[in-house]
Amino acid sequence: xxxxxxxxxxxxxxxxxxxxxxxxxxxxxxxxxxxxxxxxxxxxxxxxxxxxxxxxxxxxxxxxxxxxxxxxxxxxxxxxxxxxxxxxxxxxxxxxxxxxxxxxxxxxxxxxxxxxxxxxxxxxxxxxxxxxxxxxxxxxxxxxxxxxxxxxxxxxxxxxxxxxxxxxxxxxxxxxxxxxxxxxxxxxxxxxxxxxxxxxxxxxxxxxxxxxxxxxxxxxxxxxxxxxxxxxxxxxxxxxxxxxxxxxxxxxxxxxxxxxxxxxxxxxxxxxxxxxxxxxxxxxxxxxxxxxxxxxxxxxxxxxxxxxxxxxxxxxxxxxxxxxxxxxxxxxxxxxxxxxxxxxxxxxxxxxxxxxxxxxxxxxxxxxxxxxxxxxxxxxxxxxxxxxxxxxxxxxxxxxxxxxxxxxxxxxxxxxxxxxxxxxxxxxxxxxxxxxxxxxxxxxxxxxxxxxxxxxxxxxxxxxxxxxxxxxxxxxxxxxxxxxxxxxxxxxxxxxxxxxxxxxxxxxxxxxxxxxxxxxxxxxxxxxxxxxxxxxxxxxxxxxxxxxxxxxxxxxxxxxxxx
Amino acid sequence: xxxxxxxxxxxxxxxxxxxxxxxxxxxxxxxxxxxxxxxxxxxxxxxxxxxxxxxxxxxxxxxxxxxxxxxxxxxxxxxxxxxxxxxxxxxxxxxxxxxxxxxxxxxxxxxxxxxxxxxxxxxxxxxxxxxxxxxxxxxxxxxxxxxxxxxxxxxxxxxxxxxxxxxxxxxxxxxxxxxxxxxxxxxxxxxxxxxxxxxxxxxxxxxxxxxxxxxxxxxxxxxxxxxxxxxxxxxxxxxxxxxxxxxxxxxxxxxxxxxx
Numbered sequence: 049x050x051x052x053x054x055x056x057x058x059x060x061x062x063x064x065x066x067x068x069x070x071x072x073x074x075x076x077x078x079x080x081x082x083x084x085x086x087x088x089x090x091x092x093x094x095x096x097x098x099x100x101x102x103x104x105x106x107x108x109x110x111x112x113x114x115x116x117x118x119x120x121x122x123x124x125x126x127x128x129x130x131x132x133x134x135x136x137x138x139x140x141x142x143x144x145x146x147x148x149x150x151x152x153x154x155x156x157x158x159x160x161x162x163x164x165x166x167x168x169x170x171x172x173x174x175x176x177x178x179x180x181x182x183x184x185x186x187x188x189x190x191x192x193x194x195x196x197x198x199x200x201x202x203x204x205x206x207x208x209x210x211x212x213x214x215x216x217x218x219x220x221x222x223x224x225x226x227x228x229x230x231x232x233x234x235x236x237x238x239x240x241x242x243x244x245x246x247x248x249x250x251x252x253x254x255x256x257x258x259x260x261x262x263x264x265x266x267x268x269x270x271x272x273x274x275x276x277x278x279x280x281x282x283x284x285x286x287x288x289x290x291x292x293x294x295x296x297x298x299x300x301x302x303x304x305x306x307x308x309x310x311x312x313x314x315x316x317x318x319x320x321x322x323x324x325x326x327x328x329x330x331x332x333x334x335x336x337x338x339x340x341x342x343x344x345x346x347x348x349x350x351x352x353x354x355x356x357x358x359x360x361x362x363x364x365x366x367x368x369x370x371x372x373x374x375x376x377x378x379x380x381x382x383x384x385x386x387x388x389x390x391x392x393x394x395x396x397x398x399x400x401x402x403x404x405x406x407x408x409x410x411x412x413x414x415x416x417x418x419x420x421x422x423x424x425x426x427x428x429x430x431x432x433x434x435x436x437x438x439x440x441x442x443x444x445x446x447x448x449x450x451x452x453x454x455x456x457x458x459x460x461x462x463x464x465x466x467x468x469x470x471x472x473x474x475x476x477x478x479x480x481x482x483x484x485x486x487x488x489x490x491x492x493x494x495x496x497x498x499x500x501x502x503x504x505x506x507x508x509x510x511x512x513x514x515x516x517x518x519x520x521x522x523x524x525x526x527x528x529x530x531x532x533x534x535x536x537x538x539x540x541x542x543x544x545x546x547x548x549x550x551x552x553x554x555x556x557x558x559x560x561x562x563x564x565x566x567x568x569x570x571x572x573x574x575x576x577x578x579x580x581x582x583x584x585x586x587x588x589x590x591x592x593x594x595x596x597x598x599x600x601x602x603x604x605x606x607x608x609x610x611x
Numbered sequence: 612x613x614x615x616x617x618x619x620x621x622x623x624x625x626x627x628x629x630x631x632x633x634x635x636x637x638x639x640x641x642x643x644x645x646x647x648x649x650x651x652x653x654x655x656x657x658x659x660x661x662x663x664x665x666x667x668x669x670x671x672x673x674x675x676x677x678x679x680x681x682x683x684x685x686x687x688x689x690x691x692x693x694x695x696x697x698x699x700x701x702x703x704x705x706x707x708x709x710x711x712x713x714x715x716x717x718x719x720x721x722x723x724x725x726x727x728x729x730x731x732x733x734x735x736x737x738x739x740x741x742x743x744x745x746x747x748x749x750x751x752x753x754x755x756x757x758x759x760x761x762x763x764x765x766x767x768x769x770x771x772x773x774x775x776x777x778x779x780x781x782x783x784x785x786x787x788x789x790x791x792x793x794x795x796x797x798x799x800x801x802x803x804x805x806x807x808x809x810x811x812x813x814x815x816x817x818x819x820x821x822x823x824x825x826x827x828x829x830x831x832x833x834x835x836x837x838x839x840x841x842x843x844x845x846x847x848x849x850x851x852x853x854x855x856x857x858x859x860x861x862x863x864x865x866x867x868x869x870x871x
Contacts (some may be wrong), residue, residue, distance in 0.1 A: 062869060120868065124711035127865040139711075147709035152639050153632060161632055164625040165710050 050136065052217055052248040053099040053122060058131030060092040060117055060272075091117040093272040094131070099265065101136075101216075102246040106263035106280055108256060108287055113269040115252045119143060119219050122250065137216025137248065140166060145206030151195035155186055155205060158194055162209050176212050183238075184208035185231070204231060211238050217248045256284050256440065288440060291341055320429035323360050324418045328353040329435055331414060342405055344441035344449045350400045352416055356393050360428070362421040367400045370433050372411035377447070383421055406448045407439045478518035478576050481609035491516045493578065497599055508533075509602035514580045521574035523610035527565040530603045532556040533587045540603055542583035561606060568610065579608060615861055619713050629720035634727055648731040656680055656739055672802065674743045674832075680736055681832045682799040682824035688729035689765050689820060690790055695721040696769030697776045697783050704871035714864040715857070718769040726762055740831065748834035756842075757830070760849045761823050767852030770860040777863070777870050797821050819848050 064087040092114045099105040107115045120126040121133055123141050148165045149158050159180055163173040181190050184204040194202065211218070220239070243249060243262075253259055259266055259280055266283040268276040276286040333339045334347030342348055350367050364383030370376055382388070382398070413433035419426060444450075482488045484507040486499055495513030500506050507513075517526075532540045539557040543550050544566055552566035568577075583602035590598045638644045659676040669675040696718040700707060703717055733754075740747065776782040797820045803811050814821045822845045829835055 125708060125868040127868070141709075143709065148706045150632065150636065152636055157632070157635070161628045164622075164628045165706070165712055167622065167625075167712065169624050 050101050051098045051134070052101040052103070052136050053105075053250070054132075054134040055095055055097050055118075055121075056132040056134075058092055058095045058121065058128045058133055059090060060114075060121065060126065061129040062089045062091055063087070064089055090272050092121075092128075095269075095272070095274055096131075097267055097274065097277060099248055099250065101248055103265055104243060104249040104251060104263045106259035106266040106283075107250065107252045107269060108254070108259055108266060108284065109269035109275075112271075114272040115269055116143075116221065117272075118269075119221060119250065119252060122217070122219060135217065138167065138213070139217045139219065140210050140213050140215030141219040141221070142207065142210050143219060143221040145203050145210060147206075149194055149202065149206065152193055154193050155181075155190040155197070158205070159190075159209060162206075163213065166209070166213050168213055176214075180205075180208045180212045183212060183234070207235060211235070211242070215247065217250070218242060219250045219252075221252045256287075260284055288341060288343075318429075318431050318434065320418075320427045322428060323358045324354055324356050324363055324428035326352055326354045326365075326416055326418055326429050326431060329414070329416055329431065331435055331437055340437045342407075342437060342439050344407060344409070344439055345404045348402045348405050348437075350402075350414055350416070350435075352398045352400075352418075353395065354398070354418055354429075355395045359393055360420060362388065363428070364419055364421055364424070365398050366417045366419070366424065368415040368417075369407075370413050370415060371447075372413065372436075375447075377407070377412070381417075381424070405439060406450065408444060408446060408449055409440050411436065411438045413437070478516050480518055480520050480523070480611075481607070482515060482517065483607055484605060495580075497601075500604075504606055506604045506606045508599065508604055509581050509583065510600055511586050511602060512580060512582045513602065513605075514578055515608065516576050516578055517608065517610055518576050519568065519573055519610040521572060524568055524571035525565050526551060526568055526579065526608070526610050527563060528581075528608040529561050529563050529606040530554070530556065530581075531559050531561045531606075532603060533559075533589070533601045540583060540585070540587075542581060542603065545580040545582065546577050548578070548580070556603060577610075581605065612861070615713065615715075619715060619719075622713055622716055625712060626716050626720050626723065629716065630724045630727065633720060633724035637724075637728075648728060649735055652680070652684060652732040652735040655683070656735065674745060677736075677739050677743045677745055678828070678832055679800060680739055681828045682797075684729060684732050684736055685761060685824055685827050686794065686797060686799050686820065687732075688725055689761065689823075690794065691728075692722045692725040692765045693769055693772060694786065694790060695725065697772045697786055699769075700773050700777050700867055701780070701783075701871055707867050707871050714867055715770065715860055718773045718860075719766065722762065722766050722769050726758075729758075736831075745832060746834060747831070750830040750834055750836055753826075753830045753837065757823065757826050760842075760846050763853045764819055764823070764845075764849035767849065767854070767856035770853075770856030774860050774863050777867055793818075793820065797824055799824060819845060819852075822848075 095114075095118070097105075107118060109115055117126065119141065121128055122135055123139050123143075124135075146158075146162070148162055150161070153161065156177075159177060160170070160173050163176070164170075168176075181187055184201075184207070186201060186205055186208075189197065189201065194205075197205070218239070239249075249262075251259065251262060263280045265278065266280040267274055268283050268287045270290075275290070276283045328351075330338050330351040330353075331340060332349040332351060333342065334349075336349075352365055352367070354365065356363070362383070364381045366379065366381030366383075368376065368379035380400070414435040414437065415430075415432050416435070417424065417430040418428050419430070420428070441449075478491050479488055482491060483505065484499060485505045489499075492507075493514035493516055495510045496515075497508040497510070500508070526544070526546060528544070539555060541553065541555045544552050544554065544564070546566075546569055549569050551569060552564065554562075554564045556562065581603065586600045586602050588598060588600050589595050638647050641647060643650060656676060659679055663669050663675045663679070672678050699717040699721050700714065706717075707714065772782060772786060796814065796818060798806075798814075803814065803821060803825060806814065815825075822841065826837065826841070826845070829837055
C-alpha cells in the first residue's frame with residue numbers, strides 16, 4: 049500500500065501581529081515596518097504521520113490543538129513552516145461547503161465554476177452535472193440565481209459538488225449538519241460508499257464514537273503535537289484517560305471555588321439546618337481514584353464525609369443522580385435501606401458503590417444530603433446537584449444503557465433447514481464450544497428437542513439438527529460427544545455436515561458417550577459455520593413400546609466444539 | 612517556476628470560467644445587459660463629442676473626440692484591470708482560505724475579463740473612426756501586437772499590486788489616488804508634444820502607459836508607422852514587468868492563506 053498522505057516532521061508557525069499601535073510614532077513606524085511586537089504560535093510542532101491509500105484517519109483533540117491546520121495543510125491552503133508534506137491524489141474538502149459560490153450566478157453556473165475551482169475540466173463537469181443536481185435535489189431550481197436559495201439548498205449544492213468530484217482524498221470536518229435528516233443519511237451513505245471504494249479519508253471530529261466506528265487509524269493532537277497515534281480504540285482511550293486526569297484537576301479547582309462561594313453567599317443549591325454537615329464528597333472510580341469522567345459500565349463510588357455537630361435522633365444519608373437537564377435518574381438513602389449509623393457527635397464517612405453505571409453518554413450531577421430519619425424535606429445539609437460528572441460510551445440511545453444482547457435471527461420465509469447463508473442478522477457472540485445447556489440456545493438452528501437435565505445436560509436431535517459455531521481461526525477439527533437412544537433397538541448411524549458438505553460419518557451402538565472428531569473442510573476459518581447432524585433413522589419410544597415418550601429421537605448430543 | 616506555470620495551464624478552465632463569471636456578473640442585473648459593453652463607450656463618446664465640438668471646441672487638434680477615445684479606451688482597460696486586480700486576492704479571501712488553486716488565477720482572470728471588455732469597446736472606437744472619417748491605414752494591423760504587449764505589462768503590475776495589497780492594505784487606498792495622478796500624467800487629453808520638451812522625453816522613459824497610448828494614437832488616429840526601437844523598448848519594459856510581477860507573486864503567494 050502506498051501512502052496517500054505523508055507528513056514528515058511538519059511544523060507550522062503562525063505569527064500573530066499585535067496590530068495596535070500605542071503612539072502616533074509607532075503608528076508611522078508600524079506602517080513602514082511591520083511592528084516588532086509579534087507573537088509566534090506553533091500550531092503544529094514536528095508532526096509526522098502517514099495515511100495509507102484507502103485508509104480512514106481520524107483526528108481528535110481539543111479545540112485549538114491543530115486539527116484544522118492539518119486539514120488546511122493537506123489542501124495546500126497553508127504551507128508548512130518546516131517539514132515535508134506529500135499528498136498523492138485529488139483532495140476534496142467537506143470543510144467549507146460552497147466556498148466560491150456567487151449569489152448572482154445560477155445554480156448551474158455555480159456548479160461549473162465550483163467544479164473548475166476544484167480542478168475539474170468542463171468535460172468532467174458535464175459528466176457529473178446531472179448526478180450533482182439529482183443528489184442535491186435541486187432539479188427545479190438549478191437555473192435560479194443562488195441568492196434565491198435557502199441556506200439548506202445552498203449547503204446541499206455545496207455538498208453535492210464536493211462529494212461528486214470523485215476525490216481520491218476526502219477531508220471531513222466535524223459533524224455534517226447538512227440539510228434535513230434524510231439528506232444527512234444520504235450524505236453518510238455516500239461517504240460510506242466512497243470509503244468502500246477505497247478512497248482515503250481524513251475525519252476531524254469531537255464525536256469519539258463516530259471516529260471509533262469510522263476510522264482505521266486515529267491521531268490525538270494536543271497543542272500541535274501528536275500525543276498518541278494508532279488504533280482508534282487505543283488513541284481514544286489515551287485521550288479520555290488524559291481528559292479524566294485533567295478534568296479532575298479542573299473540577300477540583302471549581303469545587304473549591306464553589307465551596308468558597310457557598311460559605312460566602314449561601315448559594316441556593318446548598319441548604320439545611322446544620323446539625324449535621326457533609327463536609328466533603330468524592331466521586332471515585334472502581335480503582336479508588338477520584339474521577340469525573342466515566343465510561344458506561346464503569347463502577348462509581350460516592351464517598352460522603354460528614355460531621356455530626358449536635359446530637360441528633362436518627363440520620364439518613366442520601367445520594368441522588370440527576371441528568372444535566374434536571375431529570376432525576378436515581379435516588380437512594382440509608383434510612384430506606386434500613387441502615388442505621390452511629391449518631392454520636394463526631395466525624396464519619398459513608399460510601400455508596402454503583403457497581404456498573406448503566407448511563408448513556410451525557411453530563412450528570414450527584415446530589416447528596418443528610419436528614420433526620422424519614423424527614424428528607426427538613427435536611428440538616430443538602431447539596432443539590434453539586435458534583436458533576438460525565439459519562440462516555442454506550443452506543444445505545446436513550447436514558448440508560450440497559451444490559452442486553454442480540455440473539456440473531458433469520459428471515460421468516462426461509463425454512464429452518466434452508467441453505468446457508470442462513471441468518472441475516474450477524475451473530476456477534478457465537479461460541480466455539482457448545483454445551484447443550486440453555487446458555488447456548490441462541491446458536492441452535494433447529495431440529496433439536498428441549499434441553500434434558502441429565503447431568504451433564506444433553507439435547508436430542510430430530511432427524512436433522514443444526515447449530516452455528518464460530519471457530520476461532522486456528523481450529524482444524526470439529527468434535528462432538530454423542531450417544532444412542534437409550535432404548536435403541538438397532539445401532540444408530542448418521543452423517544455430519546459443515547455448511548452443507550459432508551465431513552464425516554458416525555456409528556453408535558450403545559448409550560456410552562463417544563467422542564467423534566472430523567476435519568473441518570476449511571481449516572483456520574474464523575466465520576460462522578453451520579454444523580448439521582443427520583441420522584439414518586429416528587426412534588419414537590412410545591411406538592416401540594418403550595414408555596410414553598412420543599418424540600422422534602435421533603442421537604443425544606452433549607458437546608460440540610472446534611479445536 | 613516551470614511547475615507553477617504548468618499548474619496554471621492545468622487550471623486554464625478556471626481562468627476561463629472566472630472571466631466568464633466576471634463579464635456575466637458585470638451586466639447581469641442591468642436591463643440592457645450585454646448592450647452595455649458597447650453602450651458605455653458610446654455614451655462616453657457622446658459626452659466628449661458634445662463637450663469638445665459644441666461647448667468647448669478644440670481647434671488645435673482635429674477630430675478631438677476620436678483623438679481622446681484612441682487613448683482613453685486603452686487607459687480604461689489598464690485602469691480597471693489594475694484597480695480590480697489589487698483587490699483580487701483580498702476580496703476573494705473566502706476562496707483563498709478554503710480552496711487551493713494557483714492564486715495567480717485571480718488577477719489573471721480580472722485582467723483578461725477587462726481585455727474582453729476592451730475588445731468590445733474597440734468596436735465602438737472603429738465606428739467612431741469611421742464616423743469622423745479617419746482613414747485607417749495598414750499600420751492599424753499593429754493593433755493586436757500593441758494590445759498583447761499592453762496586456763503583458765498590465766498583468767505584471769497587477770500581480771505586484773495584488774501581492775502588496777495582501778500585506779499592506781494601504782496599497783489599495785494609495786493606488787486609487789495614484790491611478791488618478793497617473794491618468795493625468797499620461798497624454799490622454801493632450802498631445803505629448805504639448806508638454807515642456809524635456810518633460811516629454813522623461814515621460815516616455817518613466818511612463819510606459821504614455822508609450823502605449825501614443826502608440827494606439829499613432830497607428831489609428833495618425834495612421835503612420837512606428838519606430839522599431841519604440842516597439843522593442845515597450846516590449847522589454849512589459850516583459851520585465853511581468854517577470855518581476857510573477858516572481859514577486861509566486862514568492863509570497865504561499866503566505867496568502869494566512870494573511871488575507
